[in-house]
Amino acid sequence: MNLITPAEHPFAQFVRILGKGKRGARNMTREEAREAMGMLLDGEVEDTQLGAFLMLLRHKEENAEELAGFTDAFRQRNLAPKIAVDLDWPSYAGKKRHLPWYLLAAKALADSGLRILMHGGGAHTAGRLYSEQLLELLDIPLCQDWDQVAMALDERQLAFIPLGAWAPQLQRMIDLRNTLGLRSPIHSLARILNPLGARCGLQSIFHPGYQAEHRQASQLLGDHAIVIKGEGGEIEVNPDAICHLYGTTAGQAWDEEWPALSALRHLKPESLDAHHLVEVWRGEAEDAYGQLAVSATMALALRGLGMDRDQAFAEAQRIWANRKISN
Incomplete structure (x- = not known):
């Protein structure tokens, strides 16, 4: 009999932050949002986690710190060359x-x-x-x-x-x-x-x-x-x-x-x-x-x-x- 408890997925913490009930849920910090979006952009998240995360965030309504953290993650991975734009x-x-x-x-x-x-x-x-x-x-x-x-x-x-x-x-x-x-x-x-x-x-x-x-x-x-x-x-x-x-x-x-x-x-x-x-x-x-x-x-x-x-x-x-x- 295998009694080893399966390890929690690394992204689960971010779903928990947003979805832990009325009293337990909270906003993510900029750093947490950066890490979460980084995992999403790198394809390190299960589809069920993706759907849950997006809808919990939609229900809570994203704030400025989270938007900035998400943008940080994108810009760290942005492959666009330097092109002048007004x-x-x-x-x-x-x-x-x-x-x-x-x-x-x-x-x-x-x-x-x-x-x-x-x-x-x-x-x-x-x-x-x-x-x-x-x-x-x-x-x-x-x-x-x-x-x-x-x-x-x-x-x-x-x-x-x-x-x-x-x-x-x-x-x-x-x-x-x-x-x-x-x-x-x-x-x-x-x-x-x-x-x-x-x-x-x-x-x-x-x-x-x-x-x-x-x-x-x-x-x-x-x-x-x-x-x-x-x-x-x-x-x-x-x-x-x-x-x-x-x-x-x-x-x-x-x-x-x-x-x-x-x-x-x-x-x-x-x-x-x-x-x-x-x-x-x-x-x-x-x-x-x-x-x-x-x-x-x-x-x-x-x-x-x-x-x-x-x-x-x-x-x-x-x-x-x-x-x-x-x-």
């Missing part, structure tokens, strides 16, 4: 109420010479319109590795790379969304990673309360970032609402509130026709909501690069007027 632009939510006007903002900013890296996690939720689905239509380079990114940034100043091309372990976790029935915290984590160390990271966090946590995580990491509650969860300023900017620069947190650009709310379109984006880009159609959203989103990015609000809006208007409508 803006890190995560795109993971998809849009369902309005068209993704942020894509026109990014295109216009890139036309002006700013180097922008966009990345996303695929069309994981039905009924939403994702950046990846519109890249060809809008002539935005889709890259599958960092060499292609470097070339696209040199030639076009804009590149989109899927998460699975540079962090397949994280993409697998995102893909569990339809298995687990809920989004995991990886959707939030991907927004903060800034794999190429861009001058400014833009982050959109939809759920109230999370914006301050993300700002604090970026502050702990020493990053320059602006976090907003973007329209639909994407980095897009809603011109019909007040926009609160949660910023951090050189370790110092700052806040700024931008008033709504429209006195009345625009009507939501009955359907989303992506070709309308092309028509507005080429000047063949107008869209009152869309053009305000583009202008404000461009101003947000320019604010992140050091301009004040008035300068940023004036420069955004100049850049839009001088965009290359042939592409």
